[in-house]
Amino acid sequence: MSDLPGSRVVHTVNGEAHESPAGATVADLVAVWCPSPRGVAVAVDGVVVPRSEWDRTSVAAGAAVEIVTAAAGG
């Protein structure tokens, strides 16, 4: 079991391998990756996770997480 307390899981965040404590949520990942959660959105395995569900959505081992924000663009 990879989800025992104290164990670690590996998933990808924005294409890079990223290790988190088992049970880490989307909110936890955003806190690590973003200076501020304002203007940020997250998709896990191609599905957008609404901000209201960040706290209760845990990120499984092997999941592909995309964390995006605004960049300059036409």
Add this chain to the structure above:
Amino acid sequence: MTADGAPDPFVVAGTELGSRLLLGTGGMTSPESLGRALVASGTVLATVAVRRVDPTTRHSLVDLLDGLGIRILPNTAGCFTAADAVLTARLAREAFATDWVKLEVIGDDRTLLPDPVELLDAAEQLVDDGFTVLPYCSDDPVVARRLEQVGCAVVMPLGSPIGSGLGIRNPHNIELIVEQAGVPVVLDAGIGTASDACLAMELGCSAVLVASAVTRAEDPELMAAAMRDAVHAGRAARRAGRISRRFVAEASSSFEGLVGR
């Protein structure tokens, strides 16, 4: 304000926008010069791209636009399939709390011309999902009509390829699109300088979207002001009604009372 003080609102999906110039934010050298150009342009709606967060960046484009009171129009730039564009639009809706999206689905990485098949597919999915869709499209009246039929809020035909500065290569197609459209037409892509923006408005477009022509100009702030004035002038000229073109001269001075007659 219009040249004659008459009301001439620009309305997109029931929302009145106080400027007919939309600005892209890509290509600027610094956030400070982008801010100055945005202010000089008078725009109330600016496009941003949706990209992976860069943990090393402290500067926030969202904060800059919010601080200036400018509404964010996220785009799907860089997407080559309807599926990618739809996911990007959904991420943007979540990130910026807006259901407006500038829909771009590119079909060729050299010309960056739109893929009309994927574009129409994505537009239909997003409209069904409650988005207000502003599609960047080719200057093809049939494609424009199809986009309007699936429920797009505006159509945004290109003047010429993105970033080319080649101006409006087929003004007649733009006129055909304007003449048939029941939604606002926004000229998007290809603007090189102020006269191009003015021409778009004279042809009957409701607004113009400019990015590179401002952000890559030697003096972006000054070019932004020039674009603002060009859009005002072109709109006023359109409303004023231009004279018809004549093959030969028509004297503007009367021959009545001419000396020696």
